Every structure is written in structure tokens, then in C-alpha cells.
Amino acid sequence: MKRIALFHLETLMWIERLGTFAAAAQRLNTTQSAISARVREIEQQLGIALFQREGRRMVLTARGRRLVQASEPLCRGLEQVLLEASDHAGATGTVRIGSGEIAAASCLPAFIQTIERERPGVTMEIELDLTARLLQQLLSGTRDIVFLAGPVASPGMRTAPIGSVDLVWAAGAAVAKAGGFATPLPVWSLPDHSPLHAVTLATLESHGLSPRALHTCNNVRTLIEIVANGTGAAVLPETMIREHLSTGTLREVLPRPRQSVHFEAAIRTRERDPVILDLFARAAGLEIDGPGD
Template sequence: MHLRTLVEVVTLGSFAAAANRLGYTASAVSQQMTSLEQHVGLPLFERTARSAHPTEAARAMVRASNSIFAGLEAVLEAARGAHEVTSSEVTVATYDTLARAVLRGVYEDPEIRGSGIRLRVEIHNPSIAVRTISSGDCPDIAFVYRFSGSGLAWPPAMRQLDFGRDRYRVVAPAAWELDAAGPPSAEVLSDIPWVLHHPGTSDAIAVDSAFRSAGIRARAMGHSDNFDVAMELAAAGAAAAFVPEIVTTGIPAGARVVDVPSLDLARDVHALVSPSAPGPATNAVLSAIRRAMPGPTRARPSVPAAEPEARPEPAH
């Protein structure tokens, strides 16, 4: 593990670049290199206050590593061949909104039910899934999402499959009738309460940027990273929410999706497949997940309130 990290550091020229490629932090890479130096008993980097340059010993280790990794790959290939013949268990790591949308369909898929494949499911947010992969504790399939420009990266050994884009949609109390006269303006959307992500998270940063680009000054009545809770607050008439389209398949009565063309945000969904995953079983699970993925969603008809609610007055 540390030798692979050394190869990336020497090849890319810095701890930070290697950390980005491998999904670590720069400090974690530095700690690995210190541990490797202690193990080999030689200095591998000449460190200054601003940089670390590989020594000739480090470069020699990198040159010699090619044959080591080639031999290791041959060993792994033999293991994969045996694994594909004998294994029918597939481990899937996914984030909660995708799990809620597809897992029941996958378990009920006739091709999975009749195949003898055993599914093992782990729920992680994407950053934790990538750290798990980078640490070597790799699931057969890991589903992650990232926003355009996101720094989230994973080891190049993982095979990346694209599963489309999950567009964000505005969900608001049906009684507000925000789009009665067409798509609501930025002024109208700045005048209502919102339930937003907790500040500082990667999702919150992406959502805040989308609001700013649309000229919307979103006023928070509360914070929640749980999209089901956010939609329930919309159904209760308390606030609007900005949520991935995949969760709107379960929109509660009393809330509806409002089309806001100027508010543009989507996250790209990827499946990362381990090189050691059992081929036929893994492909069958991936196909079942594609079949279970919801298409473009529309809000279900909501039950109108007995007494229509007025849109809340702006705070002063």
C-alpha cells in the first residue's frame, strides 16, 4: 500500500497531487511516507518548509516496483479467476438516497432472484466510500456522486461506469402555488423560507453556489441533510427544499415539485467496480440496478389543504 503511494508521489511530483489521485488527505500521504522511511531505514524525501523532493533511494524503489506490481497482478489475476468460478456474493456500497430508490427493485428483480446471487449492502456517503476503497477495504461495487468541479477522486484501478445525472428540483408546499403564473422569480424564491443543508458540507457548498448563480438569497428556516425530512417540512407548509430528483419519487402529499429553470444543479452518478469483483455476478447486479433506476420524475398529485395557505410574509 505504502509503496503504491510512493509511486504516485514520485510520478505526480507532490504529496497533494498523490492524495487527490488516491482519495487521501495530503497529511495521510505524508504519514505513509514517514512510515515507509522508518521501515526501509533510509530517507526517501528531502523536506523543506514548502516542499519534499524524492531522494535517489526513492526513485530506485519506484523503478524496482514495476516488477513487484507485475508479479502481484499475476497473483491477483489467479485469485480473480478462482473467485469468479466460486463466488456468488456481491458487495454493494451506496449512498442512502440511491439505496432507497433502487434496492427494493434490485432484490425483487427476477434475474437476481433466480440467480443465487447474494447481495451484501453497505450505506456510505461518497467521501467515506472513496476512503474505504483507497484503504484497500474495497466493495465489489461502490456508488458515488459528485458535482461538477468536485475534487472527489478515486484510485485509477477502479472501473468507472456512468449512471447518469441526478438533477436537483425545488419541492414546495402545494398550497403556496409558487408556479401558478409560471416559473417563480428569484425575488419570489428569496422571499420564502427554505430548509437547507448544514453549512460547510460539500452538498451545501454546491447548493449555495447554484442559488447564488440564480440570484436567489435563500433564507433558512432550518437545516437538515435528510431529504425525506426536508420534503416532509415542505408537505407541512413550513418551507421549500432543494433536493435530488431521485428522492422526489416519494414526494409526500401536500408538497409538489416546482419547475425553476434558472436554478440549475445536478450531480453525476457513478458506479466504481473493483478489479477483484466477481465478473458475471457483478454485471448481473449492475444490470439490475440500471433497470431499477427511476426515470425522470414527476410529483404525485397532492391532497389539497382544506384552507389554502398564504405564502409566508418576508422576514424583516
């Protein structure tokens, strides 16, 4: 009979947090069968059932909840002591990071560079997605840290502001030279659940403009290329088109919107993993690159 070890207790905590053996296996970089074996070993050692199935989720029994509640501070405390003893330099593990495209272009490279330099034992898994899906992934436990267009409020989430990005009404050089909105233009935007879409509609209305068509695309870099090639105009993040503006391949065709897009780093409120908390503290110190001079 195997004795109960720290990794057994960690397994229980991740199953309780994520709700399924499969999700816990993914988080711990092992197989679902290995997770099941660990649970059986603990149950056999203690002589009690720790989980019961409710639909697709595995839910702790009353005794299982007491064990996890008592074990979690002990496990996290030990991890914290060991990390602090090495000034976190020995931190290891996989951290799953989600980001929107604008935040990824504006602040993620500096964050990644810092983590790679100061936490070389940490493996990063990065996925770009839309804010609504990133929020769902964070709350469901499939992402550990996310960078969101905000402000976003949720009782299950802890956030830290990391700055804002100014927006620019831009068109290609030929369109701008021909007078921009002097004649009806096609307008391009991110889909309607994006903050950029709301700003696009609001500023068109405030200027009394009716575009020839309102097209959408869910990729900002593709939007930039479409507009730079002379197909209409769009509200675009200044940080992502600064070089285009400096070279003249994109030009401003309306006054800049007063609205900007704010960004936040976020983790789950219940997050206790010291490595993730350390990375979140670093993310909270980020500042998105501000407007150019």
C-alpha cells in the same frame, strides 16, 4: 502438516489487498484467529515468512509478493471457469454495497431485485452513506461496489455512469400558496459537501434571493418531510418527490435548476473477484429513473 489449499491462497490475497488480518477475516466471513492460523500453515509448509508488520498494516515480504502475484491469476481463473460453467448461477459470497441516499432510492431496489433473482447464492450487505465516505470505504477495501454522486475520478477506482437525477425547488402547499419566495423563506439543504448544497447556493444567487436562514440536514427523506410540513423550501431530487408533486403536498416555487446530479457505480481498479465483477457489469447496466412526464 496441512497441505496448501485454495482457501489459503485466497486468504493471502485478501490480506495483501486490505492490509490487515482483521479486514481479511471480515471479508472472508471468518475470525482473525482463523486467518492467522492459515498464514502460519502456509509459512510452515513453505518454510518462509510471508508478512512483516509496518505500523498497523501487514505487508508482504518479497517472497510473499511473488507468491501472491503468481497465485492470483490461477485462483481467479479457476473461479471464473467454475462460474461460467454454471452461467454464474452458482455464485456465492458476500458483497458489501455502499450507496448514497438518492441513488439508493432511485436505482438500488431494481439492482437488488435482479441480484436476488439471478444470483441467489450471493449475500448482500448494504450501507447508506455520503459520497466522500463511500469513496474512502471503497478504496480501503471495506466496500466492494458503491453508488456515488459524481463524476468522481481516482486512479484506484473504475466507474460506470448510471444516469442523472433532475432537481426541483419545492415547498409545501401552504408556503407555495402564500407566494413562496415573495417573502424571505428559510431554506433547507444537505450539508456543504453535497452537490445539492452547491446547487442551492448557486440558484439562490442567480435569482437574487436571500433566505431567512439556511439550515442543513444530512437525510434527504427528512428534508422532504420538513419542507412538506410547511417549513421553508429546498432543492430536492425529482425522483424522490414525484409522488408529492403529483398529489400537491409539494409544489415547485422556482424554475428547475439547470444542474442535475450524476451518479456512477464504482469498484476498485484492482478488483479481480469474478462475483464482484459480474455484479459491477450488472450495475453498469442500470439506469436511474428519469424525470416524470
